Amino acid sequence: MLKNLVCISCILLAPFLWGQTAAIVTSPDNNLKVTVALIDSKPVYTVKLNGEIFLEESSLGLQTSIGDFSTGLTFEHSEVKAVSKSYALPKAKVSHVDYLANELITNYTNLNRDTLSIHIRVSNRDVAFSYKLTAKDRNTKVKILAEATGFNLPDDATSFITPQALPMSGWEQTKPSYEEEYTFNETLGTPSQYGVGYTFPALFKNAENGWILISETGVDGSYPGARLGESDNAGLFPLVFPQEGENNSIGETYAAMAMPAQTPWRTITLGKSLKPIVESTVTFDLVEQKYAPSQDYKMGKATWSWIVWQDSSMNYQDQVTFIDLAADLNFEYILIDANWDTSIGRKRFEELVTYAQSKNVEVLLWYNSNGFWNNAPQTPQDLMNTAYKRQQEMAWLQKIGVKGLKIDFFGGDKQVTMQLYEDILTDANNYGLAVTFHGCTLPRGWEKMYPNYITSEAVLASENLVFRQDALDKHAYYSTILPFSRNTVGAMDFGPVFLNKRLSKDQKRGTLRSTSDVFELATAVLYFSPIQHFGLTPNNLEEQPKFVIDFLKKVPTVWDETIYIGGEPGDYAALARRKGAVWYLAVTNGEKKNKTLELNLPMFKGAKATLIYDTKDHTAATKPVTINKNGTFTIKLYGEGGALLITQ
Secondary structure: OHHHHOOHHHOEEEEOOOOOEEEEEEOOOOOEEEEEEEEOOEEEEEEEEOOEEEEEEEEOOEEEOOEEOOOOOEEEEEEEEEEEEEEEOOOOOOOEEEEEEEEEEEEEEOOOOOEEEEEEEEOOOEEEEEEEEEOOOOOOEEEEEEEOOEEEOOOOOEEEOOEOOOOOOOHHHOOOOOOOOOOOOEEOOOOOOOOOOEOOOEEEEOOOOOEEEEEEEOOOOOOOOOEEOOOOOOOEEEEEOOOOOHHHHOOOOOEEEEOOEEOOEEEEEEEOOOHHHHHOOHHHHOOOOOOOOOOOOOOEEEEEOHHHHOHHHOOHHHHHHHHHHHHHOOOOEEEEOOOHHHHOOHHHHHHHHHHHHHOOOEEEEEEEOOOOOOOOOOOOOOOOOOHHHHHHHHHHHHHHOOOEEEEEOOOOOOHHHHHHHHHHHHHHHHOOOEEEEOOOOOOOOHHHHOOOEEEEOOOOOOHHHHHOHHHHHOHHHHOOOHHHOHHHOOOEOOOOOOOOOEOOOOOOOOOEOOOOHHHHHHHHHHOOOOEEEOOOOOOHHHHOOHHHHHHHHHOOOOOOEEEEEEEEOOOEEEEEEEEOOEEEEEEEEOOOOOEEEEEEOHHHOOOEEEEEEEOOOOOEEEEEEEOOOOOEEEEEEOOOOEEEEEEO
8 A cells, every 4th residue: 555655756866956866765755855865976965954054965885895885886776665553562662653755865886896885764853774785796794994974963953962981980880871961962073071982872963954863773683873973064873883992992993794784774853843853763663573582471560679778778688678668559560689699599589589589579680791791790790791601600699580681881882792692682582581781882773673672771770870969960950862863763771760858868868850740650651661670668658658559560661652741951851651541641840940731631531540649748749630621731830749540
């Protein structure tokens, strides 16, 4: 049917504004347009949305061991095809996707007559492109040494992006780990904090024309993870490969591949508002599942003693306490964190797993990824980095009934590191183990590619709320950035929902929380991760009203539908998510001042719902409401407060 809707006129070989032949591909709704051309034998592209420039003339191409495919090229031919597919996502922000796009393939040859094909797909909200190399000698191997890929934003665009850290920096030389603060509305050309560019995803505001999010997907063991390099004053960001010193200088910075070789997809999502960016599924549209799941992996919620009670809680009795808390909350899991092997011991740990199972709670278990690429001392270590040790350990975990792993401290994006991620996931699936990564890279389509992959940190996560008062002071502010940037492209293991006023076991010391209780509850919906590791403690059961506990018991962690309602970085965030027939609206106020929002909620039209709202003392209250037939609803938010609206 789509073929009847798409005509060859979607790609036009016509005189180009630069005086050269161009190829043009548009989205199915014709609002997005990508133009590709050769200028002085160099491939370039531009992107427009509704006639407005979102990416100015930007370079394309590769530098490789078999030749330069960024200049000296000759255009051969182009073709267009319609792409249509439907697929399910069992552990994502939506459960079903119908993907429609037009794909332009332009073919160029270099002086050696080897071929570079540039594949560009354009859907109604996304642009994505990938390179494919083919050589006359089919047995050729290739090193992709660098990319000429660039993203040339309009001069008056501003950024909301996180800097890349220097290799072997940070705590115990564990960086880069995608755990830096964001720029806010920063002028392009401003040097990054460390001088080595920015990590994906990268969010930009195109003045008054809208928003643009740049990222990548489909990165596996055949390619390094990339990032944006430093921009020039004209707004041009080059795509660059990892730094040589990452992971203690283990491995090369380039990609080594067999021919024909195809790169991951670079993705560009555009919109007049943030709606297309929040709702985009481009991360998954372009990748395929790599292997079958060995079992039906169960998503859900977990208690987690370490986040508030910290290292001293890694003992048998405190873990029993948090198993009981999980059972009382009807949570599926407990996450047992670092040093369990020395503080509890393996024999007693087996007893702990048996106790958890008797309470209908499954165990997730922490490991250090380390071989020798950082100085992080937490154990167990030196077990996940070597195949035979990893497989022996996983066989034991399967035998005693552990269901998942949290693996920490990776610190790099090289191809060899991406291969380690893939090897861990593949082995874990063979032993029925789900995997969460921390101190790690951004997931790039992995929820679909690897069926036992669950979630990744790759964000300045909730441990910093415990470690640093300034991080907790910015907690509300960041709730208006993360849903529009990091969390749009993949699962984010932030570790939300803290109901203690002070984040410590005795609540007499530690960082002091200024966000409201409803704000904290709202982050359970606002932040997406298929398994959520909550910052709850046993005292919350007695201190919070029954409706709060009931909410925590019922709130889903995977969704059938996600809709952007409103908000921008620094102001507020409002998202609606649906599970089955029930809608959840989550709203957070990123500022310290009170505000009143009139929200358009078509999915709530005429519905009876439960409103959970803030009181003056920042505790939670609830009342039934009926949404009017127009679907508009007014919500009053206290500073650093929140609200939840749930259909009945």
